Amino acid sequence: MSLRHAVLGLLARSPSTGYELTRRFDLSLRTAWHAQHSQIYPALAKLEEAGMVEVVARGARNSKTYDITDAGREELERWLVLEEPDRSQRNESALRLFLGQLLAPDERRTVFDRDLAYVEQQDRELRALRDALEPDEPFAAQVDLGLRTNRVLIDWLREQAERT
Amino acid sequence: MSLRHAVLGLLARSPSTGYELTRRFDLSLRTAWHAQHSQIYPALAKLEEAGMVEVVARGARNSKTYDITDAGREELERWLVLEEPDRSQRNESALRLFLGQLLAPDERRTVFDRDLAYVEQQDRELRALRDALEPDEPFAAQVDLGLRTNRVLIDWLREQAERT
DNA sequence: GTTGACATGTAACAAGTTACATGATTGA
DNA sequence: TCAATCATGTAACTTGTTACATGTCAAC
Known part of the structure; x- marks a missing residue:
């Protein structure tokens, strides 16, 4: 699942809320990957459960800012270096x-x-x-x-x- | 659903069996769309049900060669010209x-x-x-x-x- | 007070993947 | 006869979309 790794990668660049991630997918990741908020929130929940991201701040409007953990960074690196890329495209x-x-x-x-x-x-x-x-x-x-x-x-x- | 239109488009170029379509997705359509045979056979069945493709020959090994119908050509043209493209990408x-x-x-x-x-x-x-x-x-x-x-x-x- | 952006979630459905299952034909 | 390729399909599961649902906060 590339979505989870895309989320890890964006968080590795800078901590974000789910809402901000949704916008970042549309901006910096536009030509590489796409995801809606309805996919991002559950993905964040799963990554948190797996200990790869954590809530580092709670702000206005019940927002939760997530950051990548060391375990998350390790998984991202493993995926990038060791896992065989899926070359199939949908465009x-x-x-x-x-x-x-x-x-x-x-x-x-x-x-x-x-x-x-x-x-x-x-x-x-x-x-x-x-x-x-x-x-x-x-x-x-x-x-x-x-x-x-x-x-x-x-x-x-x-x-x-x-x-x- | 782009898959159905991709299938129509490939058949418009030349009639094929589901098996051949699977290979053509990997060859000519590699950088645009991807599909496995497990997706292509049901897609052909649905398109046939909708009258957009038809079986024009049955060959060895129970193969069925499909061709696009006039209704299929019309739908393909409508989709290409009138429908707003989905610009999201996954690569x-x-x-x-x-x-x-x-x-x-x-x-x-x-x-x-x-x-x-x-x-x-x-x-x-x-x-x-x-x-x-x-x-x-x-x-x-x-x-x-x-x-x-x-x-x-x-x-x-x-x-x-x-x-x- | 009301509009718009911020913010998070879930449910129903559609699309796509992986694994299972079967059989025909060709060539070595 | 054995392996490879041709050939078609289905089932279970995961991923992705659309629609629903709710609430906060700032600016006008």
């Missing part, structure tokens, strides 16, 4: 790109243009994020990878549009 | 790249090197596939996108290794 946008080739040119154009607009918007947001970051922060490398991947996608989508 | 490899930044340099090196080896292998296979393809086939564009994305990933992983 509906990529599926649509693939299936879009079946459409008539005008329909394909509609579908690809919508995609292009989305990726360009994501790209602008990622650029803004990069500009707000210290270049030596480890996270900057991730943002950089995202920007390069976007570049490839944008170019490809534009070429496809031209060929229509 | 364990990307998650590991992200979490890998938490590791000590030597461990990170191990993890990233394993990834680099995998992506390079994929890249060789994709190159071979491209070389066996007519350049004007629609599928060639998809392969080209895959090759460009691989290039970005390989470069990034090598840079990360150098900086260690």
Whole structure:
């Protein structure tokens, strides 16, 4: 289960409430993993039961801030280094790109243009994020990878549009 | 449910048995969607019930070859053009790249090197596939996108290794 | 006082994985 | 005849989604 390890990883970067984790999945982890709050709260409960995270603070609105424990860090490291990665992917946008080739040119154009607009918007947001970051922060490398991947996608989508 | 549309799309390219679809998910759809045979057979049954696919041949070993129907083509087109894409992604490899930044340099090196080896292998296979393809086939564009994305990933992983 | 963001949870259902189960055909 | 591959299916379980449910706090 990658969700549990994703949660451990986010907490290793900084302690958070379940609510904050939900937003962090949508921000920093957007292109890697996705989870709703209805999955995150039970996951936190299980990780706490297993001694891999702990509540380190209780704040306003009954919020609970979790942090990773040493056992959690150990498990995260074990998973990253020793466990064979699951290489399977699920990416509906990529599926649509693939299936879009079946459409008539005008329909394909509609579908690809919508995609292009989305990726360009994501790209602008990622650029803004990069500009707000210290270049030596480890996270900057991730943002950089995202920007390069976007570049490839944008170019490809534009070429496809031209060929229509 | 994207699986049903992925199946429709593959059948629209060419009729297949459930067994062949399972392999085609692992080959042409590897970077977009993943499905096991235990999911594909029930999906085909449901699509047949809904009149979107039909059995067009029965061969050796009790095999059933399915093809997409007009209703299926219509549904696929409707889904591609009218339905709002689900942009959420699940990509364990990307998650590991992200979490890998938490590791000590030597461990990170191990993890990233394993990834680099995998992506390079994929890249060789994709190159071979491209070389066996007519350049004007629609599928060639998809392969080209895959090759460009691989290039970005390989470069990034090598840079990360150098900086260690 | 009421709207909106913060905050946490559960229940019912759908999708996906792993393991089980069976049998046909081909080639060595 | 034995192993490998082709071929289809189901059952038990886990993961993920959608909808429901509740309450806090700050700003207007």
